[in-house]
Amino acid sequence: MRRYLVILLLSLSLAAHAGSTLRIGSEVLTVGDSAVRAMQLLGKPDYKEPVESDFGGYQGERWQYQRDDGHIVIVTIIAGKVADIQDRTR
Numbered sequence: 001m002r003r004y005l006v007i008l009l010l011s012l013s014l015a016a017h018a019g020s021t022l023r024i025g026s027e028v029l030t031v032g033d034s035a036v037r038a039m040q041l042l043g044k045p046d047y048k049e050p051v052e053s054d055f056g057g058y059q060g061e062r063w064q065y066q067r068d069d070g071h072i073v074i075v076t077i078i079a080g081k082v083a084d085i086q087d088r089t090r
Helices: 002-018 035-042
Strands: 021-024 027-030 047-052 058-066 071-078 081-089
Touching: 021 081, 027 035, 027 081, 035 058, 035 071, 035 081
Parallel strands: none
Antiparallel strands: 021 027, 047 058, 058 071, 071 081
């Protein structure tokens, strides 16, 4: 029983880690990279929206990119750095 719990927790932690990177060709975008690096790799966003704090203040931006393979990539930029990367299929 304990072995199964360890395997489950390990697989969940690996899945969470996989969401913090995005491969673009031979390059990799990771959480913590600069917004400039994100633009160098992905180009100009197709759509931008502001990210607000719980109190309504400006925190950063959420950039959306539509890729040729049908995926939508959402990159959240907080304080000039990549804070989150989401890769979704349509």
